[in-house]
Amino acid sequence: SQKIEQNSEALNIQEGKTATLTCNYTNYSPAYLQWYRQDPGRGPVFLLLIRENEKEKRKERLKVTFDTTLKQSLFHITASQPADSATYLCALEGADSNYQLIWGAGTKLIIKP
Amino acid sequence: DAMVIQNPRYQVTQFGKPVTLSCSQTLNHNVMYWYQQKSSQAPKLLFHYYDKDFNNEADTPDNFQSRRPNTSFCFLDIRSPGLGDAAMYLCATSSSSSGGRPIQYFGAGTRLSVL
Numbered sequence: 001s002q003k004i005e006q007n008s009e010a011l012n013i014q015e016g017k018t019a020t021l022t023c024n025y026t027n028y029s030p031a032y033l034q035w036y037r038q039d040p041g042r043g044p045v046f047l048l049l050i051r052e053n054e055k056e057k058r059k060e061r062l063k064v065t066f067d068t069t070l071k072q073s074l075f076h077i078t079a080s081q082p083a084d085s086a087t088y089l090c091a092l093e094g095a096d097s098n099y100q101l102i103w104g105a106g107t108k109l110i111i112k113p
Numbered sequence: 114d115a116m117v118i119q120n121p122r123y124q125v126t127q128f129g130k131p132v133t134l135s136c137s138q139t140l141n142h143n144v145m146y147w148y149q150q151k152s153s154q155a156p157k158l159l160f161h162y163y164d165k166d167f168n169n170e171a172d173t174p175d176n177f178q179s180r181r182p183n184t185s186f187c188f189l190d191i192r193s194p195g196l197g198d199a200a201m202y203l204c205a206t207s208s209s210s211s212g213g214r215p216i217q218y219f220g221a222g223t224r225l226s227v228l
Contacts (some may be wrong), residue, residue: 002153008153008190027182034216037208039121041201041221041222041224042207042221042222043117043203043204043205043219043220043222044156044203044219044223045219046217046218049216089155090157091217093215097186099144099163099207099209099215100146100158100161100215101158101215101217103155104155105153105154106153
């Protein structure tokens with residue numbers, strides 16, 4: 001079955017540095033991959049979507065890459081700020097689609113001042 | 114602002130006492146989802162509606178039911194909550210008419226506690 005893996009350990013980054021989060025997937029070749037941010041006690045908020053034919057996507061300080069050979073996406077936050085501290089989830093469109101997403105458990109990012 | 118609203122934000126119920134969670138949306142999206150999320154876990158899809166068509170996940174317990182009386186509202190009924198049902202319940206919407214892919218818009222969630 002389709003599986004998504006995100007680093008379950010929290011990532012601690014010094015303010016101003018670039019934070020890089022990883023999303024690996026197996027047993028599937030999704031056409032699209034999405035990244036969401038989730039703050040404690042809140043629902044996820046959509047950040048970026050990248051298509052399989054796109055190597056890279058940028059939005060302000062955010063950058064996402066999508067390597068279909070490695071079956072991996074990297075999510076970068078440049079010039080990180082304490083306000084970027086949250087859990088970041090990646091999600092893939094399911095094989096049967098039908099407007100469903102398969103979710104990773106997320107990686108908690110902590111930006112230290 | 115268009116949004117997805119869940120009520121209540123916090124719900125405490127007793128073991129076995131039925132509970133209903135509600136979700137409303139002003140986005141006019143035709144797809145609505147209910148997820149269960151436990152601490153540090155991925156959101157788990159319980160069911161979703163594509164327009165009026167109800168889609169139940171194979172591993173969703175019969176204890177969970179849903180209703181969607183109209184486009185704007187969706188309800189999650191837990192008939193006999195057990196201790197294992199304590200979780201955050203998330204409602205989300207998406208649009209199939211956007212021409213894009215299923216970007217999902219979430220409510221703030223309902224935190225359910227079972228005593």
